[in-house]
Amino acid sequence: MKGGSQYKLRIKRFLSLTALVCLTFAVWAWEKTALLSTFLPSSDQYEMSSSMSSPVFSLSTPQMHSVYTNQKPSIEDVPFDASIEEVPSQPATEDKFSNNIKSPPLRGSEESLFEEKKESDNLKMVTSNNKECNYAKGKWVADRRRPLYSGLGCKQWLSEMWSCRSNNRTDFSYERYRWQPKDCEMPEFEGSKFLKQVQHKTIAFVGDSxxxxxxxxxxxxxxxxxxxxEVEDISIQYGLDIQPGSDRPSGWAFRFPxxxxxxxxxWSASLCAIEPINITDPNTNFAMHLDRPAQFLQQYLHRFNVLVLNTGHHWNRGKVNANRWxxxxxxxxxxxxxTAMIWIAKDVAVHxxxxxxxxxxxxxxxxxVFFRTISPRHFLNGDWNTGGSCDNTKPLVGGSEVTQNVSADPVVEDAVKGTRVKILDITALSQLRDEAHVSKYSIRATPGSYDCLHWCLPGIPDTWNEILAAQV
Structure with a gap:
């Protein structure tokens, strides 16, 4: 009897152990299936990710051709995309600005991106292999901390015609992106910190609109x-007063005490020295000295610590003739x-x-000194005066990344080569942002009129300054 009881006990233990193993295996299999489901996208997710794969910007992009060919006279002074990788940030605060800008609500995929990359909150300047960073190479990433200032504010400095929030535009997803260089990180721009870094310095921008x-x-x-x-207008110290026959000064200068x-x-659209041929004739033509810098540069260069030059869109036959150059x-x-050919004349002047x-x-x-490359235009189906438009409002439909090592502005790139002048290369990264132009949202706009040259502010020029600040 004793042997039989022990046999039955062994049978029960064996059956219990078998049941436990089966239960464990069942639980493991269920968890594995659930785990796999988190990595394998649904068919809807796959279709979305496939459709949003972004082409890489390259020099062969057909749209870039219009940047360098002879152009018509340019206009002068006239939903948050979850598929794009987002930069992590601290939780956005409500009513960040006086115009009550609020960050868009995050969806699940966006929230996970923030959680996965919080280490990027404290951005540092990092270069790979101790090489100088190529800030023109990288990608646009969504960032809910943007914009850096209010689109309805900054009335003290910002021209109303470039404040798209003041001119009936209703979509502002273009404000929610930042540029992320491939081989290094740009530190977050802080106005007060930047001013301390350039204490007792003068920063001068010389160029077109x-x-x-x-x-x-x-x-x-x-x-x-x-x-x-408290900021002082010291324009008169640089001769920036209103000239006879002009409705505005040739520039502005402000000092932070x-x-x-x-x-x-x-304002120097060509960067060339311009002087009247006959000072006694009110209808005189003007000598455009291709081989001499603007008089303003010659006179005040010694007072500058940082100089940013640009030229480009006035180099067309229409502008030259209209200005009587x-x-x-x-x-x-x-x-x-x-040399009289416009593109060669520009090359001579830039060099x-x-x-x-x-x-x-x-x-x-x-x-x-920094020579900024040309800012791209995005007119489609015509030019500014022939029905051209730029209606797109969705960010980065043409791609989000720049991978080329050479500049998309070969004229400036070649001109600064071998000199102490640095390139501020913004052409290719700006080419990807056709949705961020003033477009039809201008105080001077007429039906069917578009400004696909200038940018809404806040907007793309803020990125140019972030790159400038990082290099300074």
């Missing part, structure tokens, strides 16, 4: 778009038909000013 946009952008960025009545920092802008070389009217600046820099040890 896109340079003016960059200037106004920086003024808004360093002030956070807030009113600063707390840090003794000056930020100024001077006559090309000069070596102090005489140009007689070389080849000349870069070479001249480089020759002056040994005399000014603290001077840093």
């Amino acid at each position: 896109l340079g003016r946009q960059q200037f106004q952008s920086l003024m808004c960025m360093v002030t956070g778009g807030q009113e600063h009545p 707390t840090t003794n920092t000056t930020i100024l802008y001077y 006559v090309m000069y070389i070596n102090g005489k009217p140009n007689t070389d038909r080849k 000349s000013v870069a070479k001249w600046i480089d020759s002056q820099m040994p005399k000014h040890s603290e001077l840093k």
Whole structure:
């Protein structure tokens, strides 16, 4: 009997053990299936990710051709995409600005992106293999901390025609992206910190209306778009007054007394020295000296610590004729038909000013000079005066990434090569942002009129200044 009881006990233990093993295996199999479901996307997810795969911007992009060919005269002063990788951030605060901008609600996939990358909150300047960072190479990423200032604020510095929030635009997803270089990280821009870094310095922007946009952008960025009545207008110290026959000054200069920092802008569309041929004739033509820098540069270069140059969209036959510019070389009217070609004349002028600046820099040890590449236009189906438009409002439909190592503006890239002048390369990364132009939302707009040259502010020029600040 005893042996039989022990046998039955063994049978019960065996059956219990078998049941336990089966139960364990069943639980494991259920968990594995659930786990796999988190990695394997549904058919809907797969279709979305496939459709949103972004092409890489390259020099062969057909749209880029219009940036360098002869162009018509440009207009002068006239939903949050979850498929794009998002930069992690601290939780957004409500009513961040006076106009009650609120960050869009996060969906599940977006929330996980923030949780996975919180280490990027404290961004540091990092380069790989100790090489200088190529800030033009990277990708646009969504960032709910943007914009850096209010689109309805910054009235002290921002022209109303570029404040798209003031001009009936209703979609603002273009404000919610930041540029992330491939091989390094840009530190978060802080206005007060930047002003301390450039204490007792003068930052000068010299160029066309896109340079003016960059200037106004920086003024808004360093002030956070807030009113600063203590900032002094010292334009007169740089001769930036209203000239006879003009309805506005040739530039502006503002000084921040707390840090003794000056930020100024001077309008010079070609960067060439321009002077009347006959000062007694009110209808005189103007000598456009391709081989001489603007007089403003010659006169005030010694007062600058950071200089940002740009030119581009005035180099077309219509603008040259409208301004009554006559090309000069070596102090005489140009007689070389080849040099008279617009794109060659521009090349001569850009190389000349870069070479001249480089020759002056040994005399000014603290001077840093940047030549910004051309800002792209996005007119479709015509130009600014022939029905061209830019209606897209969805960010990054043409891709989010720039992978090329060369600049999309070969003229500037070649001009600064071998000089002390650095390139501020913004062309390719800006080319991806066709939705961020003023478009039809302009105070000067007429039905069917589009501005696909200038940018809404806050917007793309803020990124140009972030790259500038990182390099400064």
